[in-house]
Amino acid sequence: AVAVVGAGPAGLLAAHDLRRRGYAVTVFEKDAAIGGCLTGKIPAWRLPRAVALRDLSVIAALGIAVRTGVEVGRDVALSELRRQFAAVLLLPGFAGAGRLLAMLDEERPPARGRLLAADPVTCETGLPGVFAGGDAVSGPATVISSLALGRRAAASAHRFLSGTDLRADALPAVPRPLLWRLDIDEAERKRRERTPVMLQPFAPPLDEEEAVEEAKRCLDCSCGLCVKDCEFLTSYCRSPKELARQVKAGVKDALKMVYSCNICSLCAEVCPVDLDTGAMLLAARQQAVREGVGPLPAHKPIVSYYRAGVGSTFTLAMAEPGRQHSKRLFFTGCALPAVSPRNTLAVYDELRRNFPGTGVLMFCCGAPAELIGLEGEFERTCRAIREHAERLGAEELITACPDCTHTLKTGLPELKITTVWEALARRWSPPALRAGARVAIHDSCKAHHEPATHDGVRALVASAGAVIEDVEYAREKARCCGNGGMIYPVDPKLAQRVIQRRAGESPLPMITYCAGCRSALASGGKESIHILDFLLNEGDLHTVARRKPTGSIARYANRLRTKWAFRRLQPPAAR
Template identity: 30%
Template sequence: MSNNSDRMDKYSTPLRQTIDRIGSTCTDCGACQADCAFLQHYGTPKAIIEKYDFSDPANQQLAFECSLCGLCGAVCPEKLDPGELFLAIRREAVIHENGNFASYRTILAYEKRGSSALFSYYGLPDGCDTVFFPGCTLPGTRPESTWRLFAHLQRSIPALGIVFDCCTKPSHDLGRQDHFDRMFAEMRDYLCSNGVRRVLTACPNCHKIFKQYGNGLAVETVYEILSRGELPAAARGDGELAIHDPCPLRRESAVQDSVRTILRRMGITVTEMKHRRGRTLCCGEGGSVGFMRPELARNWRLIRSREAQGRKLVTYCAGCAGFLNRKTPTVHLADVLFFPEKALNGSMRGAGSPLTYINRLILKRRFKKNLAAATQRAGRNPI
């Protein structure tokens, strides 16, 4: 095996800088391994850096087994973020055309459809400076809750616009940075050039992307808006729910507080998981790991299920809700807000594919018909 400095010469500058920073600071303490089966298998970040030559395509593949959940970064006493290392290695694989994208056909097709002329839609009323960006999964699995969420927000933001499009996070997380940059910049520039200044998100993944790449766009979750305003008339309940915080929002304490405030204002008893807020766990869907190492994805879900200890979960990510619900009864906050009785008694579930696609088409048509949009456009990818 070549020595470390020989290897470093073969890496791109971003990967070299990331390896330099993490390799020189990591103390091998092992704190990040405690709850991560991926790091338990491969070793601490320092050990991984020393052992593997990441110019070798075979070694690059291990980075696709990390969920990019950020838990390691939340617990590291040296304030390192090892997830950055694995994302940088994914990007390295793409630069050298070593990405194994046949395995990700399903998720990349999902992303592409999200931005297609068929599924996407921008409806911006006169004077619109704020849009609701519900993402792909919430409208597909819960079209009625999405519709009601918009209608409720519109009461306090009359010129609220709607954007159905994909934030392209799957490509971002698979290391397809050039593709992501191109797609996201096009959307962001379109919004900005049409007077949009604020984006309201319901999906944690979209939220994280807009926060990181929004370039001046103000970004808030719909839950923050709801928590400080009037709740929907239907939002009353008397059950008990344990909160699963989605990992993309682990650093967003204001969002976490808002969700708890909403549930308490509804009359619901909120209980906490062992891993919560900044130290929450991945549900198993993160980083598209399930396409590469499904057992690692299932392992995250199993840990969550054990922590639930028989309690029903509530979350504010449609992806988490779908994945966790296969093992532990899990409801989405949007359903709890608008259909509390059905959500709490377990008779309400998110739709599955292919119904999700039909739901999105019907919802798009509903918005086109009912929203007085001065500016409209349908998406960017031909399908």
């Protein structure tokens, strides 16, 4: 563990660098907030407070402990810090140098002023393991100079803690420019000439739109939070900046990388500035298709499955039996009918009971086409869904799949999209078959921004008598199951690592509310169970959770069985 005294530019950069190297860092600051001169002395018109605070938020995001209102030398002794921490960095700024001198056993202040004495190359003081830098050593200087000394002190502390030579690979100290006294002969006096007036500025200022475009060219991406949470980024880069460069250079030479992202948007959820790497790579996939190099040959089964899901053999659009029109439709999607016709019919039965007049739209939402870059096919799918809804008089689609929910909200914003789980959470009372069962819930990555779905699923699971133990990456920060983004045929080893990482978050059986997620987790050997099997299947929980995923041929057959079962349904009065 390392202690950093001072939360100005030098101290914060030193803490940032040491934390990035894996050290536990605690910052001590005598003021009530961090930032030093960045927020306390530099005027807001020069450095806007919102900009400074946004950048300072990285400190908390990196897990650096900050103790404000603590002055070293008054509230805590330097000797105490040396006992508690393996290294101490004194970076308090010019104003804080005086009090620290006495603790370093200085008999008198240096001749050049009350500054801390430190080696200009290694930042060592007279005490082992204690380093100093910033304005407390150099005197008042620029912010850049303070940052440079903070980084130099952090590098020396790292070498000290690693047991290596402090001067190994250390940059030499650059002396201040020498001030020369020059004897200059007095020049002949000349009359001042009027400066010509320029009719136009040499370089006109940027307007607002140009300034925004110019700012977008800068991608200062180095905190590493998204890389830490993503198997894809860990495998392919050190920061999204590298991916952006590869994509800009041309997608043709980076196709495997472009098609290996789950498009789960967890990176945007953890990024301090909301950078969505998945959105960038989705655009790259669309570009690959336009250039004729995408999708990949490995995507052929996905394309076939998708086209079957929008073809006449496996699709169905009907009002509730006995009616000509329905204001709402149960949008089944592809996955649920493919793995369980019984559960699909059971959900529709509950919807008819609680929302009379609900019809059925058995159709693919278009997510497979969208995720592999087939923009034209995705737009045609959205158009077909819109036409079916208009023909049946529907204004609302009720979905059972989070991928469908996300895709339909994106492609058909004019329709109301509701999930089965939020619609039935307060109306459906399934039998309490799981009293006392302890389970974890796998939230779908496509449901990051669906809090009503999160709450509805948990309410239904609790109504069955189960005890829920949430995993760390839940709700809006849920991790992908591994099959998102259609990556499995492109990089199966990466997909398995994603599956195992998600499965390892809990030893308990995982409940999913996405049939595709359940298949992915089960393929990795994880005990997992779809919420409808959890609520309706009377079998032993662990036996049901260990069931293997449904095979490809069986999935096609089940979709036909579901369609035929819907067609055989009777009007409510005839049941």
